[in-house]
Amino acid sequence: xxxxxxxxxxxxxxxxxxxxxxxxxxxxxxxxxxxxxxxxxxxxxxxxxxxxxxxxxxxxxxxxxxxxxxxxxxxxxxxxxxxxxxxxxxxxxxxxxxxxxxxxxxxxxxxxxxxxxxxxxxxxxxxxxxxxxxxxxxxxxxxxxxxxxxxxxxxxxxxxxxxxxxxxxxxxxxxxxxxxxxxxxxxxxxxxxxxxxxxxxxxxxxxxxxxxxxxxxxxxxxxxxxxxxxxxxxxxxxxxxxxxxxxxxxxxxxxxxxxxxxxxxxxxxxxxxxxxxxxxxxxxxxxxxxxxxxxxxxxxxxxxxxxxxxxxxxxxxxxxx
Amino acid sequence: xxxxxxxxxxxxxxxxxxxxxxxxxxxxxxxxxxxxxxxxxxxxxxxxxxxxxxxxxxxxxxxxxxxxxxxxxxxxxxxxxxxxxxxxxxxxxxxxxxxxxxxxxxxxxxxxxxxxxxxxxxxxxxxxxxxxxxxxxxxxxxxxxxxxxxxxxxxxxxxxxxxxxxxxxxxxxxxxxxxxxxxxxxxxxxxxxxxxxxxxxxxxxxxxxxxxxxxxxxxxxxxxxxxxxxxxxxxxxxxxxxxxxxxxxxxxxxxxxxxxxxxxxxxxxxxxxxxxxxxxxxxxxxxxxxxxxxxxxxxxxxxxxxxxxxxxxxxxxxxxx
Numbered sequence: 186x187x188x189x190x191x192x193x194x195x196x197x198x199x200x201x202x203x204x205x206x207x208x209x210x211x212x213x214x215x216x217x218x219x220x221x222x223x224x225x226x227x228x229x230x231x232x233x234x235x236x237x238x239x240x241x242x243x244x245x246x247x248x249x250x251x252x253x254x255x256x257x258x259x260x261x262x263x264x265x266x267x268x269x270x271x272x273x274x275x276x277x278x279x280x281x282x283x284x285x286x287x288x289x290x291x292x293x294x295x296x297x298x299x300x301x302x303x304x305x306x307x308x309x310x311x312x313x314x315x316x317x318x319x320x321x322x323x324x325x326x327x328x329x330x331x332x333x334x335x336x337x338x339x340x341x342x343x344x345x346x347x348x349x350x351x352x353x354x355x356x357x358x359x360x361x362x363x364x365x366x367x368x369x370x371x372x373x374x375x376x377x378x379x380x381x382x383x384x385x386x387x388x389x390x391x392x393x394x395x396x397x398x399x400x401x402x403x404x405x406x407x408x409x410x411x412x413x414x415x416x417x418x419x420x421x422x423x424x425x426x427x428x429x430x431x432x433x434x435x436x437x438x439x440x441x442x443x444x445x446x447x448x449x450x451x452x453x454x455x456x457x458x459x460x461x462x463x464x465x466x467x468x469x470x471x472x473x474x475x476x477x478x479x480x481x482x483x484x485x486x487x488x489x490x491x492x493x494x495x496x497x498x499x500x501x502x503x504x505x506x
Numbered sequence: 507x508x509x510x511x512x513x514x515x516x517x518x519x520x521x522x523x524x525x526x527x528x529x530x531x532x533x534x535x536x537x538x539x540x541x542x543x544x545x546x547x548x549x550x551x552x553x554x555x556x557x558x559x560x561x562x563x564x565x566x567x568x569x570x571x572x573x574x575x576x577x578x579x580x581x582x583x584x585x586x587x588x589x590x591x592x593x594x595x596x597x598x599x600x601x602x603x604x605x606x607x608x609x610x611x612x613x614x615x616x617x618x619x620x621x622x623x624x625x626x627x628x629x630x631x632x633x634x635x636x637x638x639x640x641x642x643x644x645x646x647x648x649x650x651x652x653x654x655x656x657x658x659x660x661x662x663x664x665x666x667x668x669x670x671x672x673x674x675x676x677x678x679x680x681x682x683x684x685x686x687x688x689x690x691x692x693x694x695x696x697x698x699x700x701x702x703x704x705x706x707x708x709x710x711x712x713x714x715x716x717x718x719x720x721x722x723x724x725x726x727x728x729x730x731x732x733x734x735x736x737x738x739x740x741x742x743x744x745x746x747x748x749x750x751x752x753x754x755x756x757x758x759x760x761x762x763x764x765x766x767x768x769x770x771x772x773x774x775x776x777x778x779x780x781x782x783x784x785x786x787x788x789x790x791x792x793x794x795x796x797x798x799x800x801x802x803x804x805x806x807x808x809x810x811x812x813x814x815x816x817x818x819x820x821x822x823x824x825x826x827x
Binding site (some may be wrong): 186188191192194195196197198200201202204205207208209213214216218219220222224226227228229230231232233234235236266267269270271273277279282283285286290297299300301302303304305306307308309311313315317 | 507509512513515516517518519521522523525526528529530534535537539540541543545547548549550551552553554555556557587588590591592594598600603604606607611614618620621622623624625626627628629630632634636638
């Protein structure tokens with residue numbers, strides 16, 4: 186049973202609430218608030234030893250907890266406003282708390298997101314944040330709007346964080362500078378808030394890539410009516426540091442399946458191409474067209490002649506049984 | 507360092523956001539939404555072995571997680587609307603999940619609160635919920651409004667849950683029926699939502715009692731400008747089951763300091779007494795006047811001639827160092 190089946194089976198109930206615009210099943214939920222605005226709500230939990238190595242610096246953990254939540258808001262096209270923090274920790278180590286708080290607020294202040302409440306408890310290290318943002322009514326970017334013929338786009342580069350994790354684990358090696366870059370991509374992902382805010386005008390669907398491109402693209406396809414996609418693997422955006430650390434072939438595999446990218450995957454009508462080119466400059470982010478949406482279900486890969494894709498699994502985090 | 511100093515030191519920052527009406531430091535936060543309404547946000551985490559015994563039935567845990575959050579909303583005088591769930595568990599045991607889900611939704615459906623999203627992760631058992639509700643603008647019940655001369659009121663009975671926990675631990679004994687009642691008060695606290703909704707018109711301040719009366723009353727006094735209170739210990743509302751299980755003297759001590767009551771402590775001008783008597787009937791809840799607010803800081807106890815109060819600690823959960 187994966188996370189999605191678990192949620193379907195035990196936690197999805199038909200809501201009778203007229204307040205709820207979008208419930209379970211997207212990057213965030215949407216509820217009514219006022220006439221012209223809606224509130225978008227996202228939450229993510231990071232568990233020591235599962236989502237981050239136990240020895241992760243508290244500064245990085247504080248930053249990353251908020252970043253992964255802001256990334257979900259970005260994928261909904263929302264402006265972040267406030268957040269709540271749930272902090273479970275084995276003891277109140279002052280230097281750890283100082284570091285965590287510093288990392289957390291460095292990002293909170295960058296986006297003017299106010300910490301408005303939370304809870305602290307003693308227990309095995311585990312941190313959650315819940316972030317609220319807003320969109321103009323009806324403008325939240327959903328997973329379910331992809332159309333056949335849409336182009337498929339990716340922000341930034343993929344696979345860096347997964348390679349960074351392998352570097353920390355000693356599975357791969359790299360020069361000091363490349364290592365800093367790749368581990369930085371793991372620990373300090375940049376939420377694509379500005380991009381998300383601009384996508385409402387051009388994109389038909391969007392999702393943040395947290396579990397790997399194939400897994401998260403799969404959610405867009407499923408929610409958009411069991412569509413399919415063709416992805417040109419030779420177009421996948423890779424950083425020179427990723428290629429330097431593990432070679433192009435493995436880097437492409439990491440780009441397809443590695444977790445923790447926190448880039449945005451979105452679909453748009455080909456007629457929007459010039460607007461999207463413009464967004465690259467306005468939002469100062471690399472945007473790459475890697476394929477298109479088609480009727481035939483499933484994800485087809487092209488440009489992968491030199492890759493060994495046997496044994497590739499689209500996602501790796503959510504297998505429960 | 508207790509939880510409150512920890513929060514003050516590491517997590518309270520002046521918010522520049524004009525959206526935030528009430529930030530850190532009350533039962534819930536309040537943010538703007540629409541013209542006439544405000545959104546109230548609360549969150550609570552329950553950790554296995556800390557907030558509940560490891561062998562707690564999943565039905566009870568699901569119910570209690572939502573109940574303790576709804577209790578915070580009740581203390582803010584808010585109507586609950588939706589919630590998010592963060593579920594960290596060691597594995598996906600289907601029978602556990604079925605029980606947890608059943609308990610959770612039994613209460614969610616009673617109050618028409620919709621589950622709109624969340625997160626699941628593998629790790630040591632730890633559950634959080636974040637609940638959103640609403641109040642008419644400016645009507646949230648705060649901790650900081652108590653006035654000298656106000657009467658001090660308590661809903662329901664106190665100490666039952668703490669005695670229930672001692673029964674489960676074998677520290678105390680009771681008849682089967684009394685044990686069921688007291689353990690039920692521990693595992694299935696009733697959130698005082700209807701009472702909270704009615705208190706806006708009569709109360710000057712309110713808080714839910716989760717850490718023990720003395721500790722939580724202390725928050726009202728501190729937030730209301732370093733006021734004090736006199737509590738008549740002989741007036742503390744006790745259940746016959748509590749007295750039966752441990753005798754009146756220990757029951758009164760548990761009523762002062764035991765955790766997990768989830769009753770509402772509120773203050774009101776004596777002129778409101780008849781309105782409050784009326785609330786007893788309208789909300790079908792016992793309401794007891796146990797003292798009053800005074801200028802002299804600290805909490806004075808009267809009617810405690812036969813009690814040994816040496817060694818009493820006002821709260822027990824939040825000592826970190």
